[in-house]
Amino acid sequence: MNADVERTGRTPWSRSLPFRVVVTALVAALTILAATGWFLMDQSSRGILDGKKQSSLAEASVVLDGMQRDLRTLNLRTASINERLTQLARDAAYRGSVGNQYYVVVAGPVSDIGSAGLDYASVPEALRRAVLGSDGVYSTPTEIRFADARPAVPGLAIGSALSAPGGTRYPVYFLFTQQPEAETLAVVQRATLVAGLIVLVGVVATVYLIAVQVLRPIRAARLAAERLAAGHLDDRMAVRGTEDLAGLARSMNHMATELDRKITELEDLSRVQQQFVSDVSHELRTPLTTVRMAADVLHGQREEFDPLAARSSELLSAELDRFEELLTDLLEISRFDAGAAELNLDEVDLSQIAAEELEAQSRLAQRYGTPLQLDAPEPCLAEVDPRRIRRVLRNLITNAIEHGEGRPVSVHVRGDEAAVAVAVRDHGVGFSAAEAHQVFNRFWRADPARRRTVGGSGLGLSIALGDARLHNGWLNAWGRPGRGAQFRLTVPRKAGEGFVSSPWPAVPDDAEAAV
Incomplete structure (x- = not known):
């Protein structure tokens, strides 16, 4: 049941290797595509916008030179400076409408003069201050807005100043639209995104197919191993090809x-x-x-x-x-x-069986001077084979008497809803923790030089362990040199059912105080 809960509680990441491979490939592909897409878009934007800027600066410089030549020939006694600036602005605006599209704004002596329909506020204030502050050509990105219902478009603002006769400076601003470049960048972005999605789907599909092809023989090997573990030793894997996976088969x-x-x-x-x-x-x-x-x-x-x-x-x-x-x-x-041992089950009181076995061993205990004590506060019924349980307790009690060195031997019987435990505790020579599992080996003796006084065959504990397992139960041993030992038998209340814990601890409560 615990294994089933653990399997159902695990995530797909821990359950499926193809899932991990595909997710890892997906994350790696997304990372690579994102980095590559960002690099391509950055380079494309830089190239397109830088090219637009250079061509716009060149165009603005040509127009400025022409306007400056024309303004130098102006005779202020025969012509108005405002009229000439208006004419120059119209000529430049007309030129911008038929070539490299741009709009013109000229700061005249009365008010701004420029392309029709343009919102003159499209010229950034920072650019106006830079042009008024010193000579030179300045540029900055801007948003071109219009006085009518047309939507705003991205653009590049270039500013400089014209020198009129008399030394007066009149700023001139060119607003080059970057709408075609923005549309080109949008097309590049869409193409990059679509190409990335296609590559991503292709990578995931390819990785999944590769993972399935690689894992298919591995799964077959796992199933074959499980079949072998289940006893189907005649099963074999199909061998296809000559590569490494065929070598695995x-x-x-x-x-x-x-x-x-x-x-x-x-x-x-x-x-x-x-x-x-x-x-x-x-x-x-x-x-x-x-x-x-x-x-x-x-x-x-x-x-x-x-x-x-x-x-x-x-x-x-x-x-x-x-x-x-x-x-x-x-x-x-x-x-x-040979697996031929069978149980003759009967519902009996293990407290009563323990009392009877203690009574049967009383003469042996008197000969050793060993007091026997029974700790069974209430009846503990269980479906067991009485003959085998008696044999287990007889072996445990006689061993406790023989190795107890005349100190008290106590038998504890406890039960809960699922199991019944019988523990035999002595305070004799004991054994080390490393020997706790060896005590159940056939003919094993902790001290080969120690003489066997009761006359056992050396198979008693091994048979007791077999009887406990036959009942689907436990037989645990605890001991410490000079502190005695405790053997605990735990069997289920109902034959064939399991249990998760014993009603009596494997390590006695008086272990630290034992001498």
Whole structure:
């Protein structure tokens, strides 16, 4: 359920590699196209407007020279300066209407004189001040407005001054329209935008197709790996071509073949091993029964023997008990290995089972001088196999007594809505944190030099772990050298159901205070 929630909660960026490739390519293409478009538009604007400015300055200089020559020949006794300026303005305006289109404004002695229909306020004040301030030709961008209903257009204002006889200066302004250049730039902008969109769509489509082509065999490899993991070892990938992707398919197929061969070998070896253990265990039953009968006869008459023979009969009986227990455990281990172990379920109270097992081990505890304590405040019902649960608790309690060094051994039983936990806590020799997982290994002993006093087979914890897993439960081990150990068995309330936590902590509450 958590995995499903995690999958549904992820974004398309984290779920899909083609999505990431396409988005990355789209961002990169947008960045490149934006930079390229800006550069092209900037260069185009600079080139067109600079060319317009140069031609306008040249045109204005020619007209100014002509007006200045004409004004120098003016005889103020026979002609009016205002009339001559008006005539010059009309002539220049007419010339601007048939060639490189521009408008003229002449600051006359009475008022501004210029092209018809022009709003003389189109001349920027900054340009008027510059022309009045000194000689020279000045230019600045402006917006050409009209006195009638015509819309304003972008333009370039060029100003200079005419010198009349007597030293009087009369400013002259040329307003060159830049409407054709603006329309040209608009066409360039539209063409650049359309070309960019076409390139962008083409890049995204191309990248998507490439990503799909590259990812198709990768997806096929993933599906093949999932099929192999599910046990379909005969599945193979289709090999097309001779390039790297075809090499991937061949490598996957070779891996599947080798994996199938290795697994088959291991399965055959496991079957042989399981059959060998089972056969040996069964075959030893008959001679063991005969030896057991003879040993029981000797053990029953040991009081009639001399001390050495009597002790030998006792040792023989004790070792036969261990041998029988070992055979039983080996048979159980072989059932786990073969997957033949089954549960006989029944709803029982684990608190009651724990109490009964503590009672059964009371004599052993008295022999070690170990107090036994049961902490089960309420009944804890669960659907389990009582025989296997008893066996698990018996192993845990006997181990706690043997390694508890005479200190108290407590059994805690707790339950919640989903699970029931039984924890066996001792305060004996314990084990290190690194050995917590090794305690469940077959025949493993923390201290090989330590003598086994209870007489176990060395398979008890391994079988207990198998019983816990068979119930879909947990068996956890905690220990610290000199602080004792705790083994916690957790099983679900309802057989076959799961749980997410145990009602009893894996680390005991008194861990820090343990000695």
